[in-house]
Amino acid sequence: MSESTPFIKDVPDGDVKFSVIIPAHNEENYLGKCLESIAKAAQPFKNQVEVIVVLNRCTDRTEEIAQSYNCVTLKNEDKNLSKIRNAGAALAKGEILITIDADTRMTEHLLSDVERYLASDQYIGGGVNGNFERMSFGIVVSSMLLIVPLLFKYGFISVGIFWCYKKDFYAIKGFNENMLMAEDADFAKRLKEWGKKNGKKFGTIKNGMITSCRRFDHYGDWVLLKRPGLILAYLKGNNQKAANEAYYDDQAR
DSSP states (O other), X not given: OOSSOOBOOSOOGGGOSEEEEEEESSOTXXXXXXXXXXXXXXXXXXXXXXXXXXXXXXXXXXXXXXXXXXXXXXXXXXSOHHHHHHHHHHHOOSSEEEEEOTTEEEOTTHHHHHHHHHHTTSEEEXXXXXXXXXXXXXXXXXXXXXXXXXXXXXXXXXXEEEEEEHHHHHHTTSSOTTOSSSHHHHHXXXXXXXXXXXXXXXXXXXXXXXXXXXXXXXXXXXXXXHOTHHHHHHHHOOOHHHHIIXXXXXXXX
């Protein structure tokens, strides 16, 4: 843990610039690195960043780690990432909302980039691209097997981290709680459409994150070639069994 975390809590709404929302189900092996990366990115914004960790059915040290970093914590029982993220957003006091997964690390300039994009008044918000912590030909193939069909359905892909003003998050009603998978692509599509109505663009911050390969480590780098049914599950977005395996059960942690 950093000797002095820049995260704040229990302050008036107007004093918070960024609210960073993290869904977390038994993330003791990853959350610390995620929070350290946010702490570095928050250094130019002293006393302006809150981190909200939504504790989803945690039975490990996730809550302890979150509290050691002065995070706002909320317990949640849903097996639905949209509901989990929206629950975190409901507590947010910041002007700008950012969502990030617990096994992802943001780069140290990300918050500054988000502020710059939004301050330009050209962007409604957006997403981030970046790198896996390791790469292989199998990961590339598996990723493309999922990305290409989602591109046809949603028009583009931006995953891992999303950012926008809180007012715009609520204008599009947050994440779609009827979707159990690919809710991030759906959110991005609706945010882009909302931006177009307001004469603004959807932005993608390049090289803004590093994400873990834990599911590839567990299921194998060629997982989507071996299990094409998962691609259909992502496209449909409402398969609870597939969603449980992908996100909510513990075998890949």
